[in-house]
Amino acid sequence: MEQEPRQINFAFIGFGHVGRAFARLLIDRKKWLLKEFSLEWKITGISTKNHGTSINHEGLPIKKILGSWKRHSNLDHFNEGPACSSQTDFIRQCGADVLFEMSVLDLSGGPAATYIREALGAGLHVVTTNKGPVATHFLQLTKLARLRGVKFLYEGTVMDGAPIFNMVRLNLPATRIKSLRGILNSTTNYILTQMEQGTSFESALEYARNVGLAEADPSLDLEGWDSAAKLSVLIQALMGARVKPKDIERHGISEETGRVVRAALRRDRRLRLVARAYRQGGRVIGKVELQELEIFDPLASIRGLSNILVLNTDNMRELAIIENNPTVDQTAFALFSDLVSLLQ
Amino acid sequence: MEQEPRQINFAFIGFGHVGRAFARLLIDRKKWLLKEFSLEWKITGISTKNHGTSINHEGLPIKKILGSWKRHSNLDHFNEGPACSSQTDFIRQCGADVLFEMSVLDLSGGPAATYIREALGAGLHVVTTNKGPVATHFLQLTKLARLRGVKFLYEGTVMDGAPIFNMVRLNLPATRIKSLRGILNSTTNYILTQMEQGTSFESALEYARNVGLAEADPSLDLEGWDSAAKLSVLIQALMGARVKPKDIERHGISEETGRVVRAALRRDRRLRLVARAYRQGGRVIGKVELQELEIFDPLASIRGLSNILVLNTDNMRELAIIENNPTVDQTAFALFSDLVSLLQ
Numbered sequence: 001m002e003q004e005p006r007q008i009n010f011a012f013i014g015f016g017h018v019g020r021a022f023a024r025l026l027i028d029r030k031k032w033l034l035k036e037f038s039l040e041w042k043i044t045g046i047s048t049k050n051h052g053t054s055i056n057h058e059g060l061p062i063k064k065i066l067g068s069w070k071r072h073s074n075l076d077h078f079n080e081g082p083a084c085s086s087q088t089d090f091i092r093q094c095g096a097d098v099l100f101e102m103s104v105l106d107l108s109g110g111p112a113a114t115y116i117r118e119a120l121g122a123g124l125h126v127v128t129t130n131k132g133p134v135a136t137h138f139l140q141l142t143k144l145a146r147l148r149g150v151k152f153l154y155e156g157t158v159m160d161g162a163p164i165f166n167m168v169r170l171n172l173p174a175t176r177i178k179s180l181r182g183i184l185n186s187t188t189n190y191i192l193t194q195m196e197q198g199t200s201f202e203s204a205l206e207y208a209r210n211v212g213l214a215e216a217d218p219s220l221d222l223e224g225w226d227s228a229a230k231l232s233v234l235i236q237a238l239m240g241a242r243v244k245p246k247d248i249e250r251h252g253i254s255e256e257t258g259r260v261v262r263a264a265l266r267r268d269r270r271l272r273l274v275a276r277a278y279r280q281g282g283r284v285i286g287k288v289e290l291q292e293l294e295i296f297d298p299l300a301s302i303r304g305l306s307n308i309l310v311l312n313t314d315n316m317r318e319l320a321i322i323e324n325n326p327t328v329d330q331t332a333f334a335l336f337s338d339l340v341s342l343l344q
Numbered sequence: 345m346e347q348e349p350r351q352i353n354f355a356f357i358g359f360g361h362v363g364r365a366f367a368r369l370l371i372d373r374k375k376w377l378l379k380e381f382s383l384e385w386k387i388t389g390i391s392t393k394n395h396g397t398s399i400n401h402e403g404l405p406i407k408k409i410l411g412s413w414k415r416h417s418n419l420d421h422f423n424e425g426p427a428c429s430s431q432t433d434f435i436r437q438c439g440a441d442v443l444f445e446m447s448v449l450d451l452s453g454g455p456a457a458t459y460i461r462e463a464l465g466a467g468l469h470v471v472t473t474n475k476g477p478v479a480t481h482f483l484q485l486t487k488l489a490r491l492r493g494v495k496f497l498y499e500g501t502v503m504d505g506a507p508i509f510n511m512v513r514l515n516l517p518a519t520r521i522k523s524l525r526g527i528l529n530s531t532t533n534y535i536l537t538q539m540e541q542g543t544s545f546e547s548a549l550e551y552a553r554n555v556g557l558a559e560a561d562p563s564l565d566l567e568g569w570d571s572a573a574k575l576s577v578l579i580q581a582l583m584g585a586r587v588k589p590k591d592i593e594r595h596g597i598s599e600e601t602g603r604v605v606r607a608a609l610r611r612d613r614r615l616r617l618v619a620r621a622y623r624q625g626g627r628v629i630g631k632v633e634l635q636e637l638e639i640f641d642p643l644a645s646i647r648g649l650s651n652i653l654v655l656n657t658d659n660m661r662e663l664a665i666i667e668n669n670p671t672v673d674q675t676a677f678a679l680f681s682d683l684v685s686l687l688q
Contacts, residue, residue: 025659032518161660163515170514171507173684174376298666301645310668315369315677316505318668322642324654324661333659340517 005038009057011045011096011124013087013115014103017212018129019046020069021332022100023062029336037343045094046075047087049104055081057095087111091118098342100335101128107220107229107245109136120144120152127338129156129331135232135245151342154237156334158184158230159307162323166341168238168311175315177238181276182309183302184230186326187214187221188253188273193303196265201255213305223252224273224288231275231286234309239277241284248286257290264292270300298322349382353401355389355440355468357431357459358447361556362473363390364413365676366444367406373680381687389438390419391431393448399425401439431455435462442686444679445472451564451573451589453480464488464496471682473500473675479576479589495686498581500678502528502574503651506667510685512582512655519659521582525620526653527646528574530670531558531565532597532617537647540609545599557649567596568617568632575619575630578653583621585628592630601634608636614644642666 010026012019026033026041033039042059052075054060060078084090091099099119103112113133119126121144128134133141134154145152155165168175183189187208194204205222208214220226228248235243253273264271274291277284293300298320302308310320323330354370356363370377370385377383386403396419398404404422428434435443443463447456457477463470465488472478477485478498489496499509512519527533531552538548549566552558564570572592579587597617608615618635621628637644642664646652654664667674 029518036517162663163511166515167507167511170688171510171681173380173681174373295639296645296647298642298645301640301642303640310666315680316667316674317670318666319506320664320666320668322654322662322664322666324664326661330660336659337515337517344514 003038005034005040008039008041008098009044009096010041011047011091011094011099012043013047013090013099013101013112015046015048015051015075016102016104017328018331018335019100019102020066021328022102022335023066025329025332025336027063037340039343044096045081045090047084047090047094048075052076052079053084053090054078055084055090055094057081087115088118091115091122091124096124098125098127098339101126101130101133102335103130105130105132105220107132107135107225109133113137113141116141116152117144120148120150123148123150125151125153125342127153127335127342129154129334131157131226131229131233135229135236138233138236139242153338153341154233155338155341156331157233159309159321159323160326160330161333161337162307162309162321162330163337164234164309164321165237166337167321172313172316175313177311177313179276179278179312180234180238180310181274181299183272183299183307184275184309185221185224185227185273186305186307187218188224188227189302189306190304191253192257192261192271192273195258195261196270201258222254224250227273227275227288228286231277231288235277235284235286238311239279239284243277243284243286248288250287251289253290260290267292268295269293270295270297272299272302274299347382349378349384352383352385352442353388353440354385355391355435355438355443356387357391357434357443357445357456359390359392359395359419360446360448361672362675362679363444363446364410365672366446366679367410369673369676369680371407383687388440389425389434391428391434391438392419396420396423397428397434398422399428399434399438401425431459432462435459435466435468440468442469442471442683445470445474445477446679447474449474449476449564451476451479451569453477457481457485460485460496461488464492464494467492467494469495469497469686471497471679471686473498473678475501475570475573475577479573479580482577482580483586497682497685498577499682499685500675501577503653503665503667504670504674505677505681506651506665506674507681508578508653508665509581510681511665516657516660519657521655521657523620523622523656524578524582524654525618525643527616527643527651528619528653529565529568529571529617530649530651531562532568532571533646533650534648535597536601536605536615536617539602539605540614545602566598568594571617571619571632572630575621575632579621579628579630582655583623583628587621587628587630592632594631595633597634604634611636612639613637614639614641616643616646618643
């Protein structure tokens, strides 16, 4: 006799490039989830800031929504549920077991932190790619999840779907992270490596904007805030210290940096924006700064949109993970791998 | 009321540098295993080729054995169990739940394959660091383990304790490995990078021998057999194809290679012994060969004893793992992480 499939309901907050790529991945892996976990899913709610909100407890017609997105880009006319006056209202009414929180990045943490808190408080598992709320409210949110007996997962906040948090948790048992360093921001790394090849700061930034890599206001990237937020998540999750983005010594890059890049090149070295953390007298210090690296340093080989994280541990000495030229599909995979992690 | 701890018995085949480092790690992590898994372990048997055999169903005095190893290096006088006429006899008599197989490498697979088969057949979980038997008997041993409902784990066969097999299994769900490439052998990589710095082949090899990196007979490393055996395990475990070491096109390095290394350097490139596998018309092709790499290729940045593996996947595009200058402790950690994996 076949086992009855488990039914699980998903809700999305945010339906931009990442949300749509994740929905496509869920559809692609439908058979796999049924086979491996005897799991049948439906999406019972999607809420967005500018493209409407939709609830259907029987499951939204996700293929149809994706198919018509280029023409319509609005969810309201798929709504079969109650009208929601707010995201809080949406979370309570959407009937989901898992909330995928993918709203627009706000490094201050809110309003996404409020959505996550509401969802965890209401007994939903939460998976997010949003580094802001995780960095600024780490302790509060992880405690709340523990208290409510639900999972709070955030693999996609650093290096997309490259396994960092899940790898340390599952594959590095009883291991202490002594220090770590990495290149975590693609926009600045892209600009630095383009400047090495003779491109001007302005042209490199313009290109990064055109391919959708840098925001219209790229200051969060250029001033090192994005790296600092990711570093803060790494420190809190992997090194057990309460270091928030504002506690991190932070430098960025600017037009001036071109001169320093070229000077480093002449010495056969490479300039990179390095995020690092180390222990000092019972505390953890976090820094985001420009460093001149020897050419054989693995960080020096990281070009374009690629990222790297090097963990210095007791059990495994130095272990590095490189993610090569990710797209939005790799962020979507982060959500998928967290989903599988909470099913296990 | 406190939970009664689970009791588990371990047996070792082999007690060289790796076995002793693993025993020390088990002692160091005793409290952690009790806390995380409510697990109490004892070692009920150790069998070696040249240093005797010992069984004690009450648990061998492992601290005492380690403490006196430099003076005695013999297990026979700790024996409180039956005399064993063979390793097969030892496996049946040692009373263990898990066998850690760490006997001396034999790329033909035997006799270690026989020990593993015996142990799996007798219902023991088996953890090994021995790439020979895994490469040559992969299908047979994994099938036997499944049939007997026990685990057969081999994280330490490639890149020591760097999570490769456990990472793909646990952190890359529903992911297809399209191709892979890496630097998997430390001796040849050490010699190549030393030759880049002007050292002769003979001096580099001599040094590798002196630090215990290369065997007295280094031909398995130099002729690419070690890389081919590891590549074979990767292909069988991660790409689902039956490619044995003998099926892999294989080249090595020799004194002649120095000239090629220097010619590559003059073009600002790096020569590396690359192991790679790719799919072609339903088959998987494996090759171990010298490749000239661009300086910004992550493989070119790998120096000394370090290793790298780059996985090319559908879900995560390119993902690389680097293990930096491992020692015997990192191989011991591979056994420990497999142990934790089978407890989960």
